Amino acid sequence: MVAEEPDLRGSYCLVTFSANEVTISNESEEVSGTVLTRVSRYPAYHYGDVLKLNGELETPPQFEDFDYKGYLAHQGIYSIIYYPKIEILDRGKGSKPLQWIYSLRESLSVSLARALPEPQGSLAQGILLGVRSNIPDSLNQAFSRTGTAHLLAISGLHVGIVIGMLLSFGILLFGRRHYIYIWLALVAIWLYALLTGMRPPVIRAAIMGSLFLTAEYLGRQRSAITALAFAAAVMVGIQPQILWSVSFQLSFLAMAGLISFYPYFQTWGRRGIAALFGAREKIAAAANMITDGFAVTLAAIIAVWPLVAYNFNVVSLVGLPATFFSLPALPAIIVTTALVAFAGLFAPIVAQFLGWIAWLFLSYLLLVVQGFDALPLSSIEVSTVPDWPIWAYYVALTIIIGFINHKEQVAGFFSKLALR
Amino acid sequence: MAGNTVKLWSRFPKKWLIPPLLIAAFLVWSAVSAMPDDKLHISFLDVGQGDAILIQQGSQQILIDGGPDTQKINLELSEKLPFWDRTIELMISTQPQADHITGLVEVLNRYEVKQVLEPGVPYVSSIYQEWLKLVEDKGIKHKLARAGQEIDLGNGIKIEVLNPPTDLFEGTSSDVDNNGVVLRLSTGKISFLLTADIRREAEFELIGQRANLRSTVLKVAHHGSKTSTSAQFLAVVDPEIAVISVGATNPFGHPSPEVVERLKERLGEDKVYLTSQNGTIEFITDGESLWVRIER
Numbered sequence: 001m002v003a004e005e006p007d008l009r010g011s012y013c014l015v016t017f018s019a020n021e022v023t024i025s026n027e028s029e030e031v032s033g034t035v036l037t038r039v040s041r042y043p044a045y046h047y048g049d050v051l052k053l054n055g056e057l058e059t060p061p062q063f064e065d066f067d068y069k070g071y072l073a074h075q076g077i078y079s080i081i082y083y084p085k086i087e088i089l090d091r092g093k094g095s096k097p098l099q100w101i102y103s104l105r106e107s108l109s110v111s112l113a114r115a116l117p118e119p120q121g122s123l124a125q126g127i128l129l130g131v132r133s134n135i136p137d138s139l140n141q142a143f144s145r146t147g148t149a150h151l152l153a154i155s156g157l158h159v160g161i162v163i164g165m166l167l168s169f170g171i172l173l174f175g176r177r178h179y180i181y182i183w184l185a186l187v188a189i190w191l192y193a194l195l196t197g198m199r200p201p202v203i204r205a206a207i208m209g210s211l212f213l214t215a216e217y218l219g220r221q222r223s224a225i226t227a228l229a230f231a232a233a234v235m236v237g238i239q240p241q242i243l244w245s246v247s248f249q250l251s252f253l254a255m256a257g258l259i260s261f262y263p264y265f266q267t268w269g270r271r272g273i274a275a276l277f278g279a280r281e282k283i284a285a286a287a288n289m290i291t292d293g294f295a296v297t298l299a300a301i302i303a304v305w306p307l308v309a310y311n312f313n314v315v316s317l318v319g320l321p322a323t324f325f326s327l328p329a330l331p332a333i334i335v336t337t338a339l340v341a342f343a344g345l346f347a348p349i350v351a352q353f354l355g356w357i358a359w360l361f362l363s364y365l366l367l368v369v370q371g372f373d374a375l376p377l378s379s380i381e382v383s384t385v386p387d388w389p390i391w392a393y394y395v396a397l398t399i400i401i402g403f404i405n406h407k408e409q410v411a412g413f414f415s416k417l418a419l420r
Numbered sequence: 421m422a423g424n425t426v427k428l429w430s431r432f433p434k435k436w437l438i439p440p441l442l443i444a445a446f447l448v449w450s451a452v453s454a455m456p457d458d459k460l461h462i463s464f465l466d467v468g469q470g471d472a473i474l475i476q477q478g479s480q481q482i483l484i485d486g487g488p489d490t491q492k493i494n495l496e497l498s499e500k501l502p503f504w505d506r507t508i509e510l511m512i513s514t515q516p517q518a519d520h521i522t523g524l525v526e527v528l529n530r531y532e533v534k535q536v537l538e539p540g541v542p543y544v545s546s547i548y549q550e551w552l553k554l555v556e557d558k559g560i561k562h563k564l565a566r567a568g569q570e571i572d573l574g575n576g577i578k579i580e581v582l583n584p585p586t587d588l589f590e591g592t593s594s595d596v597d598n599n600g601v602v603l604r605l606s607t608g609k610i611s612f613l614l615t616a617d618i619r620r621e622a623e624f625e626l627i628g629q630r631a632n633l634r635s636t637v638l639k640v641a642h643h644g645s646k647t648s649t650s651a652q653f654l655a656v657v658d659p660e661i662a663v664i665s666v667g668a669t670n671p672f673g674h675p676s677p678e679v680v681e682r683l684k685e686r687l688g689e690d691k692v693y694l695t696s697q698n699g700t701i702e703f704i705t706d707g708e709s710l711w712v713r714i715e716r
Contacts, residue, residue, distance in 0.1 A: 011489060011522070041490065042525065042550040113530050114506070117498030118491075121530075136491060352506060356447055359503055363450075 001093055002049045003034060005102045005197075008133045013041050016077070017053065036060075036072060037081045045086075047102045048094025055084025074241045101194045105129055108195075111344020112337060115355035120362040123152075124337040127330070130154045130196035139366075142373040144312055147301065147319025148326055151365070154196045155251060156205035161334050162192050163209055182217050186210055200235065200242060201251035207231035208255075224259045228252065246311050250304055257303025258296065260401045265295035290324075297323040306393045309382050316379045322372040329368075332361045454502035460577055460607050462637075463702040465496040466695045466715065469643065469667030469674070470519035473614060474500055475605065477573050482510045484603070484614060486523025488667075493523030494530060496700060506531055510571070513538040514601040514616035516548040519643075528554045539584050540564040541599045565601045567631075576707065577607040582631050583622055597642065598622040604635060608707025613657055615641035615648070623653040633657045636710060637703060640664045640683065644675020644694075654686060661691050661712070668696040 007014040015037045022031050037053060045051070057079045060069040072078070092099065109125045113134075116124055122134035132140075132152065143149045150157075166188045170181030193206040208227040215222045232252055235242055242248050269291030277284040301319050309315045316322070336358035344351035372378055456478055465472040467487025474497065475482040481501065486493045511533045513521050525547060527533070536555050555562050569581040583602035592598045600616030613635035615623075619642065626633060638659035641648035643666040662683045666674050675694070683692045693701045699715025 040546060041522075042546045044550075110529065117501065117503050118494040119498070121494075121498075122491075134491060136495060352504075356504060357443055360443060360446055360450070 002045055002047050002051065005047045005105070006039075006045055008041065011041060012038055013045075015039055015045055017051065033079075034077050035079045035081060036077050037084055039083060039086065045088075046091070048092050048099050049088060050090040050093050052087040052089055053081060053084040054087075055081040057081055070244075074244045076241070098194075101191070105131070105195050105197075107345055108341040111348070111351055112341050114348060115340050115344055115351040116359055116362070119366065120359050123362050123366065124333070124340070124358060126152050127154070127158070127333055128337045128341060130199060130202070139369075142369050144308075144314055145316055145379040146322040146369050146372040147305075147308075147316030147379075148322050148369055148372075150250075150254065150300070151323075151326060151330060153201055153247065153251075154199065155201040156208065156255060157330065158196075158334060159189060159192065159202060159205040159209055161331050162338075163189060165335065165338075179217050182213050186213055189213075200245050200248035203235060204228075204231045204248070204251050204255070207234055225256075228255050228259065246307075249307060253303045253307060254300045257299045257301075260405075261299035261302060262295055264404065265299055266292055269295050293324050293327065294320065297327070303397070306385075306390045310385045310390050313382050313384070314379050315382055318372045318375060318378045322368060325372075326365050326368045329361045329365045333358065333365065336361060451502070451504065454504075456502065458575075460575075460705050460707075461500075461702060462605065462612055462705075463496075463500055463700055464639065464663050464665055464693075464695055465493065465500075466698075466700045467492045467496060467523060467665075469670040469672075470523070471514065471616070471639075471643075471665045472496065472523060473639065473665075475573075475579075476500065477575065477577055479505060480573060481505070481508045482512065482571075482573075482579075483508050483524070483527065484512045484601075485514055485520040485616075486525070486527055488519040488522050490523060490526040494526055497527065497531075499700075500702075508533045510534065511536045512565070512601060512603070513551070514614075515539060515596055515599065516541065516543040516545065516551075517596060517617070518545065518547050520617075521551050522547055525551050525554060528558065528560075533558075533560055535561040535563065537563050537565045537601070539588075539599045539601055541584075541588060541596055543596055575607070577605070580604045580606075580632070582626060582633070583616075583618060585625065589621065589625075592621040593619055593647070597647075600641075602626070604632060606635075607705060609636075610705045610707060610710050611635040612637045612639070612703070613659070614639045617642040617645075617648070619647045620650050620653075623648065623650055627652060627656050635659055637661045637663065640675070640679065642674075643667075643670075643672070644679045645672065646676035646678050649679045649682065651682060654682065660687065661693070661710075662687055663701055664692070664694045664696075666694055666696050 001018055001020070002015055003018040004016045006016075016034055017037050018034045019031055022029055035057065037055075039045070058081065059078070060072045060080050062069045072080070109129050109131045112124045112128070113121045115121075118134075119136055119139050122131075122136070123139070125131040126135050130153075135152070140149075140152075143152055163185050167181055167185050170184045174180040174184075189206045189209050193202045196202050208224075208231050211227045211230060212222050235248070270288055273284055273287045273291055277287060297320055301323075305315060305319075336354060340351050340354045340358050343354055456476065458478065461474075461476040463474045463476070465474060465487065468489055470487035470489075471485040472487040472493055473484040475484070479502075483497070508527065508531045511524060511527065513524055513536065515521075516538070528551065565581050565584065567582055567585050571579040571581075573579065580603065581601065582604055584599040589595050589598040597617040597619050598621050600618050600622070602616055602618060602622070603614045605612040605614065611634070613633060615638070623641070633653075633656050635657055636659060638654075638657050638661070640662050644664040664675050664680070680692065693712070693714065695701060697716070701715075702713040704711040704713065
């Protein structure tokens with residue numbers, strides 16, 4: 001049976017197939033396990049299709065610059081079949097809710113594709129639905145060279161915006177009584193996580209978001225670092241292999257960076273602004289917004305750049321300004337593309353009109369990313385990075401965090417030493 | 421009642437009007453700058469190893485083939501079409517092989533296509549089946565192309581269908597190739613001959629019928645393969661410019677050096693354009709003059 005919605009690529013598609021019976025030279029045997037198959041793009045297969053594959057099981061190859069075998073093994077896949085002969089035995093045998101979610105995801109992504117030109121359309125599919133297969137390679141590279149790839153990966157930022165929208169909508173509809181809006185948001189978070197394909201960053205954000213919402217419901221205090229650690233524990237507990245997933249690592253480091261550094265950068269930035277424009281309130285307020293924006297980005301970049309260099313062999317030098325200019329467009333993009341996608345289900349004409357507004361914001365994002373990418377020296381390509389500098393960097397970073405968080409204790413310790 | 425509205429209006433913070441007005445201004449500005457002109461545009465789109473040709477006249481579009489890739493054709497179309505235009509008036513599939521039709525499947529999914537034209541030769545492939553199924557599901561008008569048909573674009577622009585003949589080719593070196601849709605687009609003094617993937621057999625048949633082949637621009641048949649573009653055919657068409665739609669690296673060795681040499685000898689070094697070298701090649705004409713715009 002097809003175990004997940006197939007991953008569509010340019011001219012082929014990857015289908016994750018869970019087998020329950022294998023026949024070798026006319027002898028059948030019941031088995032269990034997953035196998036990846038590469039098939040041509042058409043006819044299309046869907047989650048829940050029961051297929052009979054006729055082909056040769058192969059061990060995934062190991063490329064010089066990419067450990068494909070290891071990459072698949074982390075997903076619990078140990079064999080691959082290239083272009084098998086396929087016979088469809090049955091359709092729609094998956095779990096009903098999943099089937100519904102997947103078909104909703106597909107309809108939404110189709111309505112985006114119909115309403116928007118390219119590459120805005122595929123960009124919208126990536127940002128809103130986590131469907132990244134249609135994004136042209138050149139654009140993907142532009143995003144990673146300018147250090148803005150995190151805008152494409154659905155993460156806490158996206159979940160936050162979606163939840164914010166739903167919460168304000170829920171409060172508007174039901175008021176704050178009975179905490180209905182909290183239940184609504186909880187359901188919405190997890191539906192959105194399912195809709196976007198349950199990738200590690202989304203699950204992380206969904207767990208943290210749920211914890212915050214529960215805290216609000218119980219009237220307890222929220223602690224970001226506790227929520228982060230809890231999310232990590234739950235995810236690793238359920239699927240230990242996830243520790244090796246790059247998106248898991250990036251997501252947690254970025255969040256940890258935000259939690260540990262952002263407050264300090266923000267205070268420093270604001271202090272600087274106060275010293276500069278102290279008396280002029282309006283200018284100071286605007287300048288504060290700008291420094292806050294830079295503080296967020298800087299906090300995340302400090303935490304992730306070595307890992308990005310290690311995995312993608314690129315260090316972006318324009319990540320800070322590129323993110324600063326593209327980030328404001330993101331909420332607008334998420335809101336407008338969500339409207340386009342849903343309108344497309346019922347009234348394609350309306351979706352087209354809304355699409356023009358979404359097109360404007362998406363084009364702005366493209367302009368910023370491609371503009372920064374075109375600058376000379378926007379990024380440095382690094383060759384293979386050994387492990388130890390990465391480890392050393394993170395150990396040092398942890399010590400610094402520990403030091404600034406416990407300044408008084410440390411100072412106290414040293415003064416005690418001195419007193420003796 | 422009216423008083424209430426006035427009161428509400430006066431309470432409405434005026435600065436909230438700024439973002440919507442800004443958005444509207446930007447949209448109008450983008451729309452005006454993307455407005456099509458009144459000239460005829462013929463673009464040989466860079467879609468890799470395959471064919472894809474877009475004809476634009478005002479807001480009318482005719483797409484001839486879609487190339488071998490589902491993504492490139494959409495990127496190219498988005499670049500050429502204004503952002504609000506989601507309709508393609510006519511889609512022509514010159515033949516059902518993957519390097520012509522794969523992109524068209526995605527275009528059917530994304531654009532509103534009013535009519536399709538194709539040779540309707542027997543051919544079994546999953547991609548062609550998918551294309552046929554989509555055309556049927558969407559209720560798009562489906563016509564078979566045969567020599568003698570004419571498409572009128574207005575403003576004195578017309579397209580004649582020269583191939584396939586009413587009795588399709590049978591038993592040639594490749595019936596699918598030879599039954600490809602050959603079109604001659606003409607406006608005033610300028611004309612284009614679009615020859616799909618036809619081979620020598622179809623070329624000689626066209627010469628024998630004394631079809632109106634003489635054209636300013638020739639789309640070289642079959643990606644410059646040596647199966648086509650015979651010296652005789654070239655002499656009859658007598659083009660000033662030739663375009664080869666071909667991918668930079670392809671397993672077929674297209675275009676054949678022999679054909680490229682033949683073309684360059686006849687037309688001159690700088691009159692032969694290749695999509696693999698020049699990227700998308702756009703011709704613009706008012707019926708009198710012809711301009712060429714290349715990507716690289």
